Amino acid sequence: MATVTHAVLEREAPDWHPQPRAAAFLRQILDAFCADCPPARTLAERLRSQTGTRLLDWIDHVALPGGEDLAGHLRDLGFVLSDDPRRAVWDHPDGLFPPVEQCEPGPRRVAIQVESVADFLVRNRIGDKTHVDGAPLAPLRRAEIGAGRDTQFWVVERHGYRGWEPPEITLHQLQAVLWHWDMFRQRKRDFADEEAGLDHARSLLRAAVEDLGTGRATDLFFSAEREYWTKRNRAAGLQKARQDALGLGWANHDHHTYRSSREHFAGLIGILEELGLECRERFYAGREAGWGAQVLEQRESSVVVFADVDLGPEEVAEDFAHQPLGPQGRFGTVGLWCKLHGEAFLQAGMHHLECRFDFDAAREQLQQAGIEVMEPFTNLPYLKQAFTQGEVWPVEPNRIRAALSAGAITAQHADRFQESGAIGSHLEILQRDDGYKGFNKAGISEILRETDPRKRHP
Numbered sequence: 238m239a240t241v242t243h244a245v246l247e248r249e250a251p252d253w254h255p256q257p258r259a260a261a262f263l264r265q266i267l268d269a270f271c272a273d274c275p276p277a278r279t280l281a282e283r284l285r286s287q288t289g290t291r292l293l294d295w296i297d298h299v300a301l302p303g304g305e306d307l308a309g310h311l312r313d314l315g316f317v318l319s320d321d322p323r324r325a326v327w328d329h330p331d332g333l334f335p336p337v338e339q340c341e342p343g344p345r346r347v348a349i350q351v352e353s354v355a356d357f358l359v360r361n362r363i364g365d366k367t368h369v370d371g372a373p374l375a376p377l378r379r380a381e382i383g384a385g386r387d388t389q390f391w392v393v394e395r396h397g398y399r400g401w402e403p404p405e406i407t408l409h410q411l412q413a414v415l416w417h418w419d420m421f422r423q424r425k426r427d428f429a430d431e432e433a434g435l436d437h438a439r440s441l442l443r444a445a446v447e448d449l450g451t452g453r454a455t456d457l458f459f460s461a462e463r464e465y466w467t468k469r470n471r472a473a474g475l476q477k478a479r480q481d482a483l484g485l486g487w488a489n490h491d492h493h494t495y496r497s498s499r500e501h502f503a504g505l506i507g508i509l510e511e512l513g514l515e516c517r518e519r520f521y522a523g524r525e526a527g528w529g530a531q532v533l534e535q536r537e538s539s540v541v542v543f544a545d546v547d548l549g550p551e552e553v554a555e556d557f558a559h560q561p562l563g564p565q566g567r568f569g570t571v572g573l574w575c576k577l578h579g580e581a582f583l584q585a586g587m588h589h590l591e592c593r594f595d596f597d598a599a600r601e602q603l604q605q606a607g608i609e610v611m612e613p614f615t616n617l618p619y620l621k622q623a624f625t626q627g628e629v630w631p632v633e634p635n636r637i638r639a640a641l642s643a644g645a646i647t648a649q650h651a652d653r654f655q656e657s658g659a660i661g662s663h664l665e666i667l668q669r670d671d672g673y674k675g676f677n678k679a680g681i682s683e684i685l686r687e688t689d690p691r692k693r694h695p
Contacts, residue, residue: 251518253675255619256332259314260671263334266299267292270347276383277347277390280361280483288479289599290592294489294669297350297393300338307339324401332672338401344384348391352460352486354378357392360484371403374414376453378403394488397452397538410449417445417454421461426584434583435504442512451513452537458512459540463487466587472608472625472664473590479602491591491667492532492541495581496571499562502546505582506558509533509542517541521553522678527569528685531558532676543676545588545685547572568645570689576640577632577659577690589624589663596621596668603666610666611687615680619673622680623666627688630661650691659690 271278271292281292301307308318308325316327316337325339340346351357354369355378363382371378376398383390398404406414420441428434445454467473467487480486497505510516514533520543521529529548534541547569548557568576578585600610600623609626632654641651686692 251674253673254331255671255673256315256329256334257671259316259329259332259334262310262314263299264293266301266345267296267347270345270388273345274347274383274385274388274390276385277388280349280390283483285595285598287483288476288485289594289602290480290485290489291595292349294593295349295351295485296335297348297391297395298336298338298346299348300340300346302340302342302345311337311339321401326401329672331674333669333674334672344387344389346389346391348379348393350393350395350488351484352394352488353484354380354392354394356481356486357484358382360482372406374411375403375406376400395456395539397450397454397456397535399452399537413445413448414453414457417441417449418457418461421445421458422464424461426586427579428583431498431501431580431583432504434580435501435508438582439508439511442508446512451535455512455514455535455538455540459493459538462493462587463490463590466590466662469586469630470628470662470664472603472628473662475606475608476592476599476603476664487590487592489592489594490540491593491669492543493590494543494545494588494665496545496574496585496588497580497582498572498575499547499565501580501582502544502557503559503561505544505580506531506533508582509544513537514540514542516558519556519558520676520678521548522682528571528682529553529557530681543591545571568640568643570685573640573645573690574660576643576645577636577654578630578661579636585661587662589665591622591665591667594666594668596623596666599666611684614684614687615677617677619669619671620675620677621666621668622677624663624684624688625666626663627660628662629658631658646691654690660688663688 271281284290284292311327315331316329319326319328327337327339358367358380367380369378369380376396377400379391379393381389382392424441425437442454442458445457467477495505514535517532517534520532527547529546531544547565549565581588603625604610611624611626613621613623615622637651637654640646
């Protein structure tokens with residue numbers, strides 16, 4: 238196995254800012270497109286009313302006919318021309334926007350991304366004569382699902398592939414996809430020695446990367462992780478069913494959050510880096526906050542990971558993702574969660590998945606369905622965030638005893654956890670506007686304190 242270097246994205250410590258001009262341009266494009274394309278307009282209405290999401294948050298790409306005037310406008314908005322020699326594709330390095338293809342004169346095209354084109358066609362009763370480009374399980378599949386006045390409306394599924402044309406998939410690759418998907422879904426997570434559990438996961442991931450490359454291996458692995466987490470969270474199961482009713486899946490995922498003990502944090506980051514994720518930015522709210530996070534990103538699969546860990550004041554400015562972290566005399570919210578439930582990368586599963594929604598519509602619809610939503614911990618013009626009420630998990634007696642012995646909890650806490658369990662996971666409702674890619678440090682610190690298992694919760 239080749240030595241893995243600590244890959245870092247081009248910007249060492251990005252300081253993300255809203256991009257209102259680029260966002261206004263794309264909103265104008267989508268509004269005009271929906272006005273001229275009835276199928277897109279109908280889907281946008283159904284997305285909001287049936288899933289609490291916005292068409293904007295499902296866009297895979299936009300294609301616009303235009304010459305130098307369009308190129309100059311995109312450049313002025315902060316878009317940068319990619320180095321693809323076959324087509325003019327513009328990306329925005331400072332904002333969360335879909336790529337814009339500058340194409341020859343002809344219809345405008347908007348494509349939405351889903352987890353499965355076939356599921357989308359079936360769920361939306363689109364005729365079986367619809368032509369699908371790309372073989373089943375290929376890295377890219379697509380189909381035209383509607384048209385209007387000078388418009389084409391497409392649906393796309395991607396699996397760790399950012400190309401524009403569906404590649405061929407060999408029988409060997411097809412078998413490898415099915416094999417590794419099965420291995421990830423049934424991955425053993427419970428180990429007496431958690432280091433052995435990390436080694437087991439590492440071996441599965443290395444095999445998948447060798448057969449399929451990092452993009453497809455990452456796509457398969459996190460699909461399995463979302464499935465495991467969804468089965469352990471009632472809010473997630475209900476929202477997934479709502480999105481599956483339209484054939485969407487979890488293609489609106491924003492980031493996956495893992496909690497890790499200090500002991501295993503460097504090992505977790507190392508595994509994610511082997512999978513092709515790159516450290517994007519270190520994240521902490523201040524020297525006294527008691528926690529930090531490493532944000533990682535895998536561009537091919539559009540997977541972002543937020544990895545949480547307890548930190549001391551002297552550690553927040555260091556490269557805590559790659560330096561071993563020794564034991565502390567105290568347990569913060571993250572460390573205690575791992576003590577009670579296990580490592581998020583192993584038996585506990587993710588702490589939460591954050592997806593992009595219409596913030597008000599999603600909260601209202603979930604509450605009408607019996608899912609309580611906590612007060613927002615971020616309510617900015619360009620970023621809104623809220624957790625669903627925590628899913629309470631039972632806690633194994635041996636974990637309670639270990640936490641009590643380590644001084645992480647009191648005897649009263651131990652009795653309560655034994656009787657009532659402790660908060661395990663959430664679904665996070667997020668709305669991003671103006672292409673904002675960052676996070677709210679103060680808000681995350683607040684919600685960490687609020688969801689500490691030692692606090693009393695309903």
